[in-house]
Amino acid sequence: MLETLRKIVQEVSAAPDLDTVLDLIVRRIQRAMRTQMCSVYLFDAKKQRYTLMATQGLNKESVRMVSLSPSEGIVGLVGARAEPINLEDAASHPAFIYLQGTGEERFHSFLGVPIIHQRDVLGVLVVQQKERRRFDENEEAFLVTVSAQLAGVIAHAEATGSIHAISGNHERVAESRFEGVPAASGVAIGTGVVKAPPADLNAVPDRVATDIDAEIAQFNRALAAVRRDIRVVGRSLAKRLRHEEQELFDVYLRMLDDNALAGEVVERIRRGSWAQGALRDVVKAHVREFNAMDDPYLRERATDIRDLGRRVLAYMQEASPSQIEYPDSTILVADELTPAMLGEVPTDKLAGLVSVHGAGNSHAAILARSMGIPTVMGVVDLPYTQLDGRTLILDGYSGRVFVNPSDEVATAYEEIVREDREVAAGLEQLRDKPAETTDGFRMPLWVNTGLIADVERSLERGAEGIGLYRTEIPFMVKDFFPSEQEQTQTYREQLEAFAPRPVTMRTLDIGGDKALPYFPISEENPFLGWRGIRVTLDHPEIFLVQVRAMLRAAEGLDNLRIMLPMVTSVHEVDEANRMIDRAVRELREEGLITDRPPVGVMVEVPAAVYQVRRFARRVDFISVGSNDLTQYLLAVDRNNPRVAGLYAPYHPSVLRALEYIAKEAHKESVPVSICGEMAADPGGAILLMAMGYDVLSMNATNLPKVKSAIRGISYARAGELLDRIHRMDDAEDIHMLLRNTLQELGLGQLTRPVIPD
Missing domain, CATH: 1.10.274.10 (PtsI, HPr-binding domain)
Known part of the structure; x- marks a missing residue:
């Protein structure tokens, strides 16, 4: 049976379109189970009906002509219950409805199983025979297994089949919507340009x-x-x-x-x-x-x-090297986006980015956020090769991509684009004003950077410091480890550009989904593997060279702060401190006049949450990486589109952990900052301020919105809001309360727009 299943899935996966997929399914299952009839009914969400889409054994003329509502027939019952139904004589069942013209009156035994993909019932797979008998357990188990295996293939084939090739007269085709992972906020409306890797x-x-x-x-x-x-x-x-x-x-x-x-x-x-x-x-x-x-x-x-x-x-x-003509408002589409692809498109024409694979914190996504380009990653069911020249709408807020959007959807998103531009223009006047509440509380706003281009953008938006400089990015764009001199030059540019403002440089954070091409790390579970401080402590030659480069780059500026990523134990902190002290001594012996910079740790894993006070006694500051902390607390990979909906920054457990960290750090009189995406959300920033965070660090694009939100509320009102949230137990309700609060304060334009389903 396993070999039969493998062959069926292999054949179906290679089929070019939905009709071929369904035809293969019914023929192969009928042969494998030696039944006299196999049919597939697919659910049409718009018509709210199960339609016969393929059959082997019923009248072929009934295909696409016969349908049932969800409340009709045994097929409808299978879909409604979302479980198999196995009957000796289908005609005697109360839910049975005779479908005239199909020839089903010849069959008595019935086995139907739902086809379910990510909780949605896509359809029903049915086998029948003339004799009266119940299908045995092995047969039922096989059909359930086949259905589960084929659900994803059918979902992908449905998605692919919904985008028809443009006909000669350019007739209008139906709108299609695909779900991915939001990687950079904003909305883009434009024309798809597909970038393909060579010889693929x-x-x-x-x-x-x-x-x-x-x-x-x-x-x-x-x-x-x-x-x-x-x-x-x-x-x-x-x-x-x-x-x-x-x-x-x-x-x-x-x-x-x-x-x-x-x-x-x-x-x-x-x-x-x-x-x-x-x-x-x-x-x-x-x-x-x-x-x-x-x-x-x-x-x-x-x-x-x-x-x-x-x-x-x-x-x-x-x-014939590809000479692509990039239209105005280009939306670049690829199987997996790379930074090099972004560089090939004129910046004045690049409106958005879509990637079938890839993660929300991949190098390309980080670059997109720093450039303010709306981006969606992980759109796994997207038939991207069919999107060249298509009209696309990319929603970087929700992670949706619309192909051939309807006039209604296009109008709604055009309004969002217009509002976003108006809001951005209105926020420019806040550049030189402090992020200060209406009752006089000052909240420092810093930025996350990784490229020298980020610096100018950050200063234009009024950043007061850098809370996270991702040092791994200069490592990613090279074919080998950069030398101490090369690193010194790179770090000096960041430090000089922001001086005298503080610049927090995170030591090399690779592993997980951030691999270096010349230093591959292959693991079955990379997010729980060799990453962050674990890598650099195992390679002191890498760590020492990087720290020396940072110290040399900061000579005469004195605005450097060093931050250690993915720390889980005090042993790691102690070892890193000893190595930093060693680097300081070495440079002093070489004649460099340098002081030991402030050193801090990132709290990103649950183990670190409950050691904050121990860490605080050993370092000068604490910084929370809320993105990783949230996914580790909830056991949800935020870059996996299948579970991305479960990634909830406002989950009560996440909020409780964040508040606990701030309080524990302050017990040791150590400042605490946060540099995750929650700090970049206006509602989240208000909550974090109320929790006692001393610094909020975010991408430069969102900084003006966060500043506007803080200037529009009193510190006392923020505290009252936090008290209300303490009594709530649902992440979505908490998020809605934050949205409603901003609306009441006249700051509704700062919230993420919502497009109804």
């Missing part, structure tokens, strides 16, 4: 050929180059291979004949596809055919087809 057939975007003859010529040149390569390799290995092994190269050449792959590609080009897209479609079709074969030797030929396709594609891309 799966990443080739859909495009229409503008010059068919030129596309065919380009393909033929690439084909000739690959044929030449195969002949050269075959001749060079001739003396080492047996005759039958040499014949493999002849097989490759025959695959590229005009009567095989080449002819099919040219035919697709003549039908209007550009050469790379035609090659992709032909190769994938042949791979599907070989993968479906029972013979292991023939199945392996799928690998050969893929290899040949990549070789031809590489030559096409090399001969």
